[in-house]
Amino acid sequence: MFGVTLAGGAGRMRAPKMTQNISGNVVTALKRANRVMIVTGAGISAESGIPTFRGADGLWRNFKPEELATPQAFQRQPHTVWEWYDWRRGLCAQAQPNPAHRVVAAMERFYHHFLLVTQNVDGLHARAGSRRMVEAHGSVWRGQCLQCGATLPLEVTPLKELPPRHEGCGGMLRPAVVWFGESYEPAVLQQMFAAAEEAQLVLVVGTSGGVSLPMDLVTQARQGGATIIEINSERSAVSRLAHERLEGKAGEILPELWHCAQLAYLVDEVRARAEQKGGRLLVGIAGPPGAGKSRLAKALAAELGPHVLVAMDGFHFNNARLEALGLRGRKGAPETFDRLAFELAVRAMRLAQEPVRLPIYSRETHEPVPEAFMAGQTTPFVIIEGNYLLHWPEVRDALDMRIYLDCDPALARKNLIARHQRGGATEEEAIRKFEQNDRLNRETIQATRGAAELQIWRDAAGWTVTRSDRQG
Numbered sequence: 443m444f445g446v447t448l449a450g451g452a453g454r455m456r457a458p459k460m461t462q463n464i465s466g467n468v469v470t471a472l473k474r475a476n477r478v479m480i481v482t483g484a485g486i487s488a489e490s491g492i493p494t495f496r497g498a499d500g501l502w503r504n505f506k507p508e509e510l511a512t513p514q515a516f517q518r519q520p521h522t523v524w525e526w527y528d529w530r531r532g533l534c535a536q537a538q539p540n541p542a543h544r545v546v547a548a549m550e551r552f553y554h555h556f557l558l559v560t561q562n563v564d565g566l567h568a569r570a571g572s573r574r575m576v577e578a579h580g581s582v583w584r585g586q587c588l589q590c591g592a593t594l595p596l597e598v599t600p601l602k603e604l605p606p607r608h609e610g611c612g613g614m615l616r617p618a619v620v621w622f623g624e625s626y627e628p629a630v631l632q633q634m635f636a637a638a639e640e641a642q643l644v645l646v647v648g649t650s651g652g653v654s655l656p657m658d659l660v661t662q663a664r665q666g667g668a669t670i671i672e673i674n675s676e677r678s679a680v681s682r683l684a685h686e687r688l689e690g691k692a693g694e695i696l697p698e699l700w701h702c703a704q705l706a707y708l709v710d711e712v713r714a715r716a717e718q719k720g721g722r723l724l725v726g727i728a729g730p731p732g733a734g735k736s737r738l739a740k741a742l743a744a745e746l747g748p749h750v751l752v753a754m755d756g757f758h759f760n761n762a763r764l765e766a767l768g769l770r771g772r773k774g775a776p777e778t779f780d781r782l783a784f785e786l787a788v789r790a791m792r793l794a795q796e797p798v799r800l801p802i803y804s805r806e807t808h809e810p811v812p813e814a815f816m817a818g819q820t821t822p823f824v825i826i827e828g829n830y831l832l833h834w835p836e837v838r839d840a841l842d843m844r845i846y847l848d849c850d851p852a853l854a855r856k857n858l859i860a861r862h863q864r865g866g867a868t869e870e871e872a873i874r875k876f877e878q879n880d881r882l883n884r885e886t887i888q889a890t891r892g893a894a895e896l897q898i899w900r901d902a903a904g905w906t907v908t909r910s911d912r913q914g
């Protein structure tokens with residue numbers, strides 16, 4: 443793909459499907475906060491097809507959950523209780539984390555102080571990549587030894603033996619979950635309430651508030667001055683404590699919210715850097731093929747307003763192409779961007795394509811370009827993107843802001859193969875092209891990564907910035 447796009451014409455960018463208007467307040471809260479707590483309940487897992495185990499949904503052999511999820515029931519009929527859990531474990535194993543789980547995992551990369559408190563025992567958050575997490579009600583994927591107290595992973599389903607036993611001491615295991623009438627671990631309680639107390643922002647996702655824990659945490663956080671945002675398909679006990687409510691599916695709202703918040707954060711970073719540089723900026727976006735550099739460049743340009751020049755991927759960059767576009771050798775370049783900046787972008791892109799070391803000097807002034815670029819030109823922002831931008835010192839040094847966009851390799855592979863297929867390649871050809879390209883590029887490109895002052899990770903949850911250290 444090749445193109446030179448002015449921001450005004452960038453409307454073709456694929457935007458996430460809008461489910462509702464997310465208010466600027468919510469986006470600002472996510473962008474600014476640095477101490478964040480997320481509380482999730484059954485609603486987030488219901489979107490992955492896991493029943494809530496309350497009401498009619500949760501019936502198993504005509505038992506109500508309250509009849510099985512108690513220490514007394516386990517004492518009376520451990521085999522039956524374990525059968526019920528093994529059935530539930532089977533349902534959990536078949537279910538997949540949904541986009542809401544993935545965004546929650548992505549948030550953990552962004553916020554320095556972060557805690558996820560989940561009431562769910564299904565393990566879906568862990569499978570989506572969450573680590574800074576408290577499973578307040580335990581997990582069906584662990585057992586606790588009644589004899590020695592050890593907690594053990596129970597990863598195989600169905601279980602070979604019911605009830606399962608601890609090989610070490612021979613004791614019977616119980617599910618490592620919190621049952622009706624049992625209390626939370628004191629250390630866990632302390633961790634959750636400490637996070638609530640210092641939180642600037644709390645997202646409450648898919649919890650009914652039927653259990654007192656989310657209400658207590660939210661009340662504590664609110665007293666400490668936190669902004670409370672609820673995401674739920676219906677009103678809940680938490681609703682009256684929420685500053686903002688987003689009604690609908692978490693799997694639709696969270697990705698959209700995260701996209702908006704991350705883009706807003708990036709735009710702030712670019713503007714702040716531009717201010718340091720006297721109001722103009724040359725931004726370079728490098729990263730492995732398939733990471734979506736041009737998509738990011740266009741999205742930034744669209745947010746930065748008019749007079750942004752975006753020079754994209756140099757793969758098909760050549761003079762004939764430029765002339766066909768009327769962009770070179772023509773007197774009087776388009777007025778919406780300045781010619782010198784464009785030249786710089788072109789040269790940088792050519793450098794990125796051809797392993798030839800060319801110092802970047804202005805044709806007009808014979809000065810190194812950054813100075814020339816700063817001197818009285820009219821385009822405030824130029825964004826160029828290409829795999830190797832940071833590889834050549836001349837290009838790297840000419841950039842005012844260096845962004846490295848890294849990507850989940852499986853996603854990059856999928857994107858690139860789809861791109862080759864759109865270009866007319868069969869699936870087999872597309873895979874072969876991808877593999878050649880990947881071998882050649884990945885190592886060199888990864889080596890340039892450290893040259894960027896801003897790094898972004900892209901995966902199924904969208905873009906997540908690796909944040910610079912800041913007070914917060």
Ligand SMILES: [Zn+2]
Pocket residue numbers: 587588589590591592608610611612613
């Ligand atoms: Zn034991």
